[in-house]
Amino acid sequence: MKKLFTRRGFCRLAGAASVLLSNSSRAQDTPNRGALRVRLNVTGPGAGPILASYSKAVDAMQALPATDPRNWRKQAEIHLNHCPHGNWFFLPWHRAYLRYFEEICRDLSGDPEFVLPYWNWTKDPQVPKPFWNGVLNDSTRTIGPTDAMLSEFVGQDVIDIIMKITGFEQFASFRSTKTRGGQGGGQATLEARPHNHVHGRINGDMGNFLSPLDPIFWLHHANIDRLWAMWNLRNGNTEDGAWKGYNDPAYFADANKNSKGFVVAEVLSTYQLGYRYDTQPPQSPPALIAPVFKILPTFTLSANTFFQAQVNSPASVSLPAELGFLAKAKEIASLPDEQRLKTRVLLNFKLRPPTNIGTFVRVFLNCDYLNPETPLNDPHYVGSIAFFGNHDAEHNHGEMSYVLDITDTLSALKRAEAFPTEKINPQLLVVAPQGATGSAAEVGAAAVDITIVQAE
Numbered sequence: 536m537k538k539l540f541t542r543r544g545f546c547r548l549a550g551a552a553s554v555l556l557s558n559s560s561r562a563q564d565t566p567n568r569g570a571l572r573v574r575l576n577v578t579g580p581g582a583g584p585i586l587a588s589y590s591k592a593v594d595a596m597q598a599l600p601a602t603d604p605r606n607w608r609k610q611a612e613i614h615l616n617h618c619p620h621g622n623w624f625f626l627p628w629h630r631a632y633l634r635y636f637e638e639i640c641r642d643l644s645g646d647p648e649f650v651l652p653y654w655n656w657t658k659d660p661q662v663p664k665p666f667w668n669g670v671l672n673d674s675t676r677t678i679g680p681t682d683a684m685l686s687e688f689v690g691q692d693v694i695d696i697i698m699k700i701t702g703f704e705q706f707a708s709f710r711s712t713k714t715r716g717g718q719g720g721g722q723a724t725l726e727a728r729p730h731n732h733v734h735g736r737i738n739g740d741m742g743n744f745l746s747p748l749d750p751i752f753w754l755h756h757a758n759i760d761r762l763w764a765m766w767n768l769r770n771g772n773t774e775d776g777a778w779k780g781y782n783d784p785a786y787f788a789d790a791n792k793n794s795k796g797f798v799v800a801e802v803l804s805t806y807q808l809g810y811r812y813d814t815q816p817p818q819s820p821p822a823l824i825a826p827v828f829k830i831l832p833t834f835t836l837s838a839n840t841f842f843q844a845q846v847n848s849p850a851s852v853s854l855p856a857e858l859g860f861l862a863k864a865k866e867i868a869s870l871p872d873e874q875r876l877k878t879r880v881l882l883n884f885k886l887r888p889p890t891n892i893g894t895f896v897r898v899f900l901n902c903d904y905l906n907p908e909t910p911l912n913d914p915h916y917v918g919s920i921a922f923f924g925n926h927d928a929e930h931n932h933g934e935m936s937y938v939l940d941i942t943d944t945l946s947a948l949k950r951a952e953a954f955p956t957e958k959i960n961p962q963l964l965v966v967a968p969q970g971a972t973g974s975a976a977e978v979g980a981a982a983v984d985i986t987i988v989q990a991e
């Protein structure tokens with residue numbers, strides 16, 4: 536049976552009736568042993584029965600005694616106590632976490648076909664309707680059913696920028712020696728932008744490390760997991776043994792209440808884990824080799840600074856740049872797109888997150904006229920950063936690194952004949968949700984540096 540669907544067998548059958556093709560691809564989508572389960576869009580057709588099973592599972596998990604590792608709150612406490620944020624274990628850890636959770640749901644829902652759905656907030660920026668009723672609702676959310684996620688974080692253009700990134704660390708999060716409390720780390724675009732925003736925008740339980748208490752958490756992370764899998768269709772993960780070989784001790788629980796750990800190398804293919812998203816091809820594509828980006832040490836600008844940026848009032852740092860740096864940056868800004876992907880200019884801000892987690896910052900470069908109305912299609916705009924997961928930040932005086940790629944902004948400035956001539960001035964504009972004022976909506980900046988990285 537299995538052999539029939541190898542690529543060669545399939546080609547030989549290609550002349551057969553198309554009925555066979557549709558039957559066989561449906562057969563693959565059922566949870567028979569050895570078949571691939573398909574995670575579907577929660578707003579797509581076929582989501583009704585999945586959500587009915589999900590509700591049953593949530594109900595059952597909430598009813599379990601607090602000592603049972605499958606208990607709803609116990610599951611959230613795994614996240615509270617162990618989730619890595621702001622480092623390169625962010626993606627594999629959450630993938631493993633979701634997979635065990637899905638298995639528990641399958642068991643407790645009594646639906647052997649259950650597969651966790653995903654919430655694609657780019658296409659459907661509001662929390663999906665079924666999540667405002669019954670057991671799927673979470674009354675602590677600070678937004679309502681008609682409030683949307685903001686397009687400057689989840690819009691298609693932002694996702695396109697993220698999917699174009701070729702460096703693994705620049706894609707989601709930077710190298711660290713441990714899942715928590717290690718050396719290094721830093722949040723890159725996928726984590727700092729759409730991921731963090733969805734947490735902070737929904738807020739309530741979603742605004743802190745007990746976020747898995749909100750049933751939407753799991754579908755949010757399924758979408759992050761899906762974007763990683765989609766990115767992998769064209770890009771490789773890092774080959775670094777310190778990442779792939781990382782062995783995290785057992786603190787997940789499987790459906791039989793056994794403690795489970797994970798090794799990063801074992802969770803790199805959704806296909807090997809027995810599932811794929813409906814946006815992934817049916818067959819596992821070959822794994823790709825990732826480029827290794829190295830910092831060019833002669834071209835680094837840095838400043839220790841300390842300021843508190845206030846809502847709606849632009850705050851900036853001035854980095855005097857040597858002519859050599861400016862010439863190099865201008866040369867990179869002028870490269871054709873393809874070549875520019877191999878040499879990138881990165882801006883690293885050490886920031887102290889606001890206490891109101893719905894507060895975020897817009898980052899600009901050298902914009903003399905920056906004000907709260909400056910549009911996001913202005914060539915000086917770099918991107919927006921939201922805050923979540925500053926747990927480790929507590930060890931570092933509340934600071935966390937946020938890394939933004941400014942290469943394309945420099946290109947836009949060059950095209951607009953506004954390329955910096957003496958200084959590079961990164962700027963922060965704090966934007967707060969209604970009702971967040973004063974110190975709750977302040978963002979602290981502790982250090983900033985600019986580096987140039989090149990693929991080997």
Ligand code: C2O
Nearest residue numbers: 614618620730734
């Ligand atoms: Cu570890 Cu989006 O949460």
